Amino acid sequence: MRRRAAAWLIGLAALSAQQAHAGPAAPCRLPGLAHEALCGSLPRALDPARPDGPRIEVHYAVVPALARRKLGDPVFLLAGGPGQSAIGVAPALMGLFARLNQRRDIVFVDQRGTGHSAPLACDDADDMPLSEQADVEATLRRLAGCRTRLQALPHGRDGGLAFFTTVLASQDLDAVRRALGAERINLVGISYGTRVALDYQRQFPQAVRRSVLDGVAPPDMGLPASASADAQAALDALLDACAAELPCRTAWPDLRGDWQRLLAALPRELSLADPRSGRPGRVTLTREALLGAVRGPLYAPALAAGLPAAIGAAAGGRFEPLAALAGVLAPRGATQVYGGMHFSVVCAEDLPPRAAGAEPPARDFGRGLLPLYERACADWPRAAVPEAFYRLPTAASPVLMLSGGLDPATPPRHARRVAAALGPQARSLVVGHAGHGVLGIGCAPDLLTRFIDSTEDAAALALDAACLAAIPRPPAFVPEGLR
Incomplete structure (x- = not known):
């Protein structure tokens, strides 16, 4: 693994001496965008240590200035996940x-x-029966099947899945920058995209003019392990808010006790209609499945x-409302997560011993998703990540x-570090009543614009952000009959 890391560095030196050769970007239409875009692609070595080896095409889209x-200095959007397509989410974020x-x-x-x-897509979990979605073993079987299929692809053979990492993504990004002729760029990273932004400015500091990081996911956070503590803090804040809010407290005077009794009664067999199809089915509700259903909302x-x-x-005894809430934010369509890329990144970057043991088990969430990732990653090809990646x-x-102060995935503690x-x-700003993703709420879009538009660095960092403090927390929904 160390030899491979050294080979990467040698290959990077060879590649950096070359100019990216891009075909001319052609006019294109992206569904959901009113204006015509320009679409292009760049050939890139799958393995930087083998410039003459297998190649992939990195695709990009440019929405030209009006x-x-x-x-x-263009603005580059870095999508989340890991595993989301930036072009896919473009219409929603423009x-x-x-x-x-x-x-x-x-x-x-x-x-x-x-x-x-070079997409690494797994089967869409939306087509899984509800009973299988709650079954860890079924999930692992699907992942194993996905890995086998991906390893048969031209870019997945011979350990190819190990060459889909943040470090290499940053180098691809810089190749696009050079191909577009931009001396410096502005980065806007969302969730996992903040990790890409941090690594890009580590590798190419001279090419970055401004960076905006929404939901900071640093390289050393150890994602599956940190998720339990962060979700626990968000759930505790929710239960505390209900106890402090009269209508919520009146409707559910012992919500925390209800929650603990619910956990204690698991596993249990349920008759539950699938909230998407309405088809009834039998489900074994495990502790992990219940925690997953709560984590999403x-x-x-x-x-x-x-x-x-x-x-x-x-x-x-009625689980339909919770099942329906849990499915609202499930990635699908343009927001789908490419599962193979997701595991190539997380298995390489978030599961070394240094990251996996960094968080103690949470009270309710325990070790959370970590056991599933440990088992899935045991057979997933892993890259050797350079130590410099973890240093900022x-x-x-x-x-x-x-x-977002209520964020269950990338709360302020990571941004402070x-x-x-x-x-x-x-400069780190905390929006106390926001969740995962701040840029789309309140005055945040205006702050984004003013931060990038400011001609002086000092003025950009000194922006008045008091408007973010006025964003309220939505009150608990109380059904008519319980008010």
Whole structure:
């Protein structure tokens, strides 16, 4: 593994001496976007240590600036997951960049393993029966089948799945920058995309003008292990909020006790209709499945507002409200997660011993998703990640970090650690009543625009962000009959 890491560095040196050879970007239409875009691709070595070996195509889309005299520093959107296609989420996110797009190109790069960039797609879990979705063994069998299929692809053979990492994605991103002729770029990373942004500015600091990180996921967070503690904190905050809110407390005077009794009664057999198809079925509800059903709505406070009612109903034997809430944010369509790329990244970067043992088990969530990832990753080809990946150098350009105080995945504690490492060029803002993802709420889009548009670095970092404090927490949903 160490030899492979050294070979990567040698290969990177060889590749960096070359100019990226891109075919001309052609006009294209992205579903959901009003304006015509330009779409192109770059050939890239799958393994940087073998420039003449297997190659993949990294695809990108550019939404051109509307003004005739545009600025030369485009904005690059880095999608989440890991495993989302940036081009796929472009229509949903372009509203954030409407003002910036007046004078700047907005660029969406499908990270290797997603979209059309040598995709590593597993079967869509949406077609699984409800009984299998709650079954860890069934999930692992599907993942094993997916791995076998992906290893038969041209870019999956002979250990090819080990070459889908954040480090290589950053190098692909820089190749796109050079192909577009941009001396410096602005980065907007969302969730896992913040990790890509941090690694990009580690490898290519001279190419970054500004960075905006929404939901900071640093390289050393150990994702499956940290998820338990972070979800536990978000659930505890929800239960505390219900106890402090009169209508919620009146409807469910012992919601915390209801929750604990619900956990204690598991596993149990249920008759439950699939919330998507309406078809009835039998399900064995395990502790892990119940925790997973609660974790999803915690990402969005507007959905989490329905959790007291759903938990109360489940405590009374009705699980349909909780099942329906759990399915609202399930990735599908343009927001799907490319499972093969997801596991190639997480298995390589988040499961070394240093990361896996970093978090103690949470009270309710225990070790959470970590046991599933440990088993899935045992046979997944893993890259050798350079030690430098886990170290964050002092930022050479302004970085604005946004965190939701109620976020169950990337709460402020991770951003605080990153801010300390990046130094005086970094500013961390916490939106107390926001969940996972801040840029789309309240005045955050305006702050994004002003941060990137500011001509002086000091002015960008000194933006007045008081408006974020006014964003309220949605009150708990209380059904009419319980008010």
